[in-house]
Amino acid sequence: MKHRLQxxxxxxxxxxxxxxxxxxxxxxxxxxxxxxxxxxxVGQVALGSMSQEQVAQLEAYWGVDTPPxxxxxxxxxxxxxxxxxxxxxxxxxxxxxxxxxxAGSVLLLLTAWIISGILGMTLGVIAxxxxxxxxxxxxxxxxxxxxxxxxxxxxxxxxxIFAVWLGWLPVGLSVxxxxxxxxxxLTDRLSxxxxxxxxxxxxxxxxxxxxxxxxxxDVMESDYVLFxxxxxxxxxxxxxxxxxxxxxxxxxxxxxASISEIxxxxxxxxxxxxxxxxxxxxxxxxxxxDLPLLLGITVITSAIVFGGNLIADLLYGVVDPxxxxxAAKG
Amino acid sequence: MKPILEIEHLSIYFTQYDRGIRKRQLPVxxxxxxxxxxxxxxxxxxxxxxxxxxxxxxxxxxLPYNSHMDGVIRYDGEELTGKRAEQLRGREISLIPQGVNxxxxxxxxxxxxxKGRKGGGIRExxxxxxxxxxxxxxxxxxxxxxxxxxxxxxxxxxxxxxxxPRLIIADEPTPGLDVKAASRILGHFRELADAGAGxxxxxxxxxxxxxxxxxxxxxxxxxxxxxxAAADFQEARGxxxxxxxxxxxxxPEHGFxxxxxxxxxxxxxxxxxxxxxxxxxxxPDCKEAEEVPLRELRGGxxxxxxxxxxx
Numbered sequence: 123m124k125h126r127l128q129x130x131x132x133x134x135x136x137x138x139x140x141x142x143x144x145x146x147x148x149x150x151x152x153x154x155x156x157x158x159x160x161x162x163x164v165g166q167v168a169l170g171s172m173s174q175e176q177v178a179q180l181e182a183y184w185g186v187d188t189p190p191x192x193x194x195x196x197x198x199x200x201x202x203x204x205x206x207x208x209x210x211x212x213x214x215x216x217x218x219x220x221x222x223x224x225a226g227s228v229l230l231l232l233t234a235w236i237i238s239g240i241l242g243m244t245l246g247v248i249a250x251x252x253x254x255x256x257x258x259x260x261x262x263x264x265x266x267x268x269x270x271x272x273x274x275x276x277x278x279x280x281x282x283i284f285a286v287w288l289g290w291l292p293v294g295l296s297v298x299x300x301x302x303x304x305x306x307x308l309t310d311r312l313s314x315x316x317x318x319x320x321x322x323x324x325x326x327x328x329x330x331x332x333x334x335x336x337x338x339x340d341v342m343e344s345d346y347v348l349f350x351x352x353x354x355x356x357x358x359x360x361x362x363x364x365x366x367x368x369x370x371x372x373x374x375x376x377x378x379a380s381i382s383e384i385x386x387x388x389x390x391x392x393x394x395x396x397x398x399x400x401x402x403x404x405x406x407x408x409x410x411x412d413l414p415l416l417l418g419i420t421v422i423t424s425a426i427v428f429g430g431n432l433i434a435d436l437l438y439g440v441v442d443p444x445x446x447x448x449a450a451k452g
Numbered sequence: 453m454k455p456i457l458e459i460e461h462l463s464i465y466f467t468q469y470d471r472g473i474r475k476r477q478l479p480v481x482x483x484x485x486x487x488x489x490x491x492x493x494x495x496x497x498x499x500x501x502x503x504x505x506x507x508x509x510x511x512x513x514x515l516p517y518n519s520h521m522d523g524v525i526r527y528d529g530e531e532l533t534g535k536r537a538e539q540l541r542g543r544e545i546s547l548i549p550q551g552v553n554x555x556x557x558x559x560x561x562x563x564x565x566x567k568g569r570k571g572g573g574i575r576e577x578x579x580x581x582x583x584x585x586x587x588x589x590x591x592x593x594x595x596x597x598x599x600x601x602x603x604x605x606x607x608x609x610x611x612x613x614x615x616x617p618r619l620i621i622a623d624e625p626t627p628g629l630d631v632k633a634a635s636r637i638l639g640h641f642r643e644l645a646d647a648g649a650g651x652x653x654x655x656x657x658x659x660x661x662x663x664x665x666x667x668x669x670x671x672x673x674x675x676x677x678x679x680x681a682a683a684d685f686q687e688a689r690g691x692x693x694x695x696x697x698x699x700x701x702x703x704p705e706h707g708f709x710x711x712x713x714x715x716x717x718x719x720x721x722x723x724x725x726x727x728x729x730x731x732x733x734x735x736p737d738c739k740e741a742e743e744v745p746l747r748e749l750r751g752g753x754x755x756x757x758x759x760x761x762x763x
Contacts, residue, residue: 352514352541352546355542443595444597
């Protein structure tokens with residue numbers, strides 16, 4: 123019990139430090155941004171026609187006249203009180219916007235995460251087991267091709283083929299244009315999510331498949347697989363009984379680490395499909411100098427990624443017999 | 453007695469890429485011949501890196517994908533093709549590997565011995581085999597990392613004998629064990645041979661091999677240089693090859709005299725006797741001969757142009 127409490131305390135401390143660091147770095151980057159919030163959000167022409175007081179008022183709203191240290195400390199104090207502040211662009215509490223956007227993205231992120239995980243793992247195991255033969259060459263070729271393709275370019279390509287030429291799927295957004303929110307059906311939502319989710323899955327597969335393949339190759343060259351062969355186990359039995367089992371542990375780490383890549387990818391992909399999710403909100407906040415919203419999104423997504431890694435660590439304890447047996451003894 | 457296994461002129465090559473493009477065949481075992489009879493322990497003795505393990509893999513038909521072999525292996529009088537080896541391994545031919553890392557680290561011992569099969573009394577067989585080596589039922593539920601070194605060896609032996617094989621290949625099964633544990637393991641091997649199985653015992657330890665072997669084959673740079681009855685090792689004068697004699701002289705009770713130099717890597721000696729550089733009885737023709745054949749001498753075989761004479 124004491125051991126577990128120590129573990130939890132250590133993890134929490136680490137998470138607090140990580141979030142602090144991430145927020146500080148994003149804040150500094152934002153400060154270094156060459157974009158002037160007034161010019162981007164109000165416009166050169168409108169600014170020119172305003173009185174000195176009006177401009178001063180706007181500057182106060184966008185926080186241009188406040189020293190950076192004071193701004194960051196102010197934001198941090200608010201966060202410690204559980205207040206992430208209000209978005210300057212949307213004029214709503216940051217948490218409310220993130221909640222709304224996350225609800226839109228979660229379908230996308232989750233499907234992409236699951237599909238890329240399962241598909242990547244399967245392809246990796248097949249390639250590793252057939253090392254050097256045609257399935258391996260095919261899968262490896264596909265993975266290398268995909269990992270050298272930018273996600274946004276692939277998104278545009280899919281958009282061109284399936285939305286423009288074939289007309290099977292909508293071009294963008296998460297619901298049909300001009301439709302009453304109440305009459306939007308689940309099918310509508312799904313058909314809008316297919317292309318962005320597909321793009322994210324396709325790009326996510328490559329990384330997981332290549333890593334799984336490497337691990338599978340190691341397993342197939344291991345002494346215990348050699349001995350399994352010597353004992354007369356069939357190739358099928360070796361792949362299913364020994365291969366999968368030993369690829370699973372690193373697979374868990376890989377799968378949960380890929381959360382960060384999927385979220386990162388979603389920023390670009392949602393932009394291409396004008397999909398109103400968290401990624402798109404991050405881009406808007408960054409370009410519009412909406413400091414509270416941007417910091418809120420970075421901190422929340424970092425927490426999600428950290429949570430993913432934490433789950434991987436905990437699952438390790440369940441799956442790895444070494445850790446499990448030790449826990450049972452102590 | 454009819455041998456259970458006959459190996460004739462076996463060579464094993466690795467395909468290597470020289471400077472990136474040029475393919476090269478690197479011989480690791482050259483012109484190896486060996487006979488194993490039922491009820492006998494035949495020891496193959498050689499230094500590390502002399503290709504001993506590959507011999508075991510060749511018999512079992514599990515050579516790595518970038519290698520190939522020449523020559524004939526006959527099992528029970530019939531040629532042991534890849535297909536036949538696949539059917540026989542784990543049933544009639546079994547391997548006792550070196551240590552615990554030959555067990556899947558994430559699978560319980562019992563499940564590994566049962567090879568994923570159910571029914572057919574396999575559970576009972578597995579239990580019997582473990583019991584024979586003093587391991588209780590609780591061993592089945594253990595993971596490899598929970599076994600001690602000695603226990604792991606006994607599990608590996610148990611795993612090899614669940615199916616009552618006719619040929620058992622033990623590949624360096626004793627390193628890391630103390631003398632007592634090692635001699636107990638060797639005792640088990642002797643029992644298996646006495647029960648009628650042919651036993652191939654691969655080791656680098658001549659002294660250990662002599663405690664149980666009936667016949668000894670000595671490996672040098674991938675070749676068998678001498679094959680002799682274990683009794684010939686009683687005295688130095690019974691031996692035929694200068695290297696075997698040097699090995700004998702290096703044993704603690706025979707003077708503890710080390711041999712200068714090192715074995716050449718396989719494939720580096722293209723001409724002449726590979727031992728010539730280290731040999732104290734080298735004559736001019738040793739480095740010139742195209743090939744040094746293995747020939748019969750005093751009930752054994754030797755690969756030397758000027759073998760040691762029995763005085």
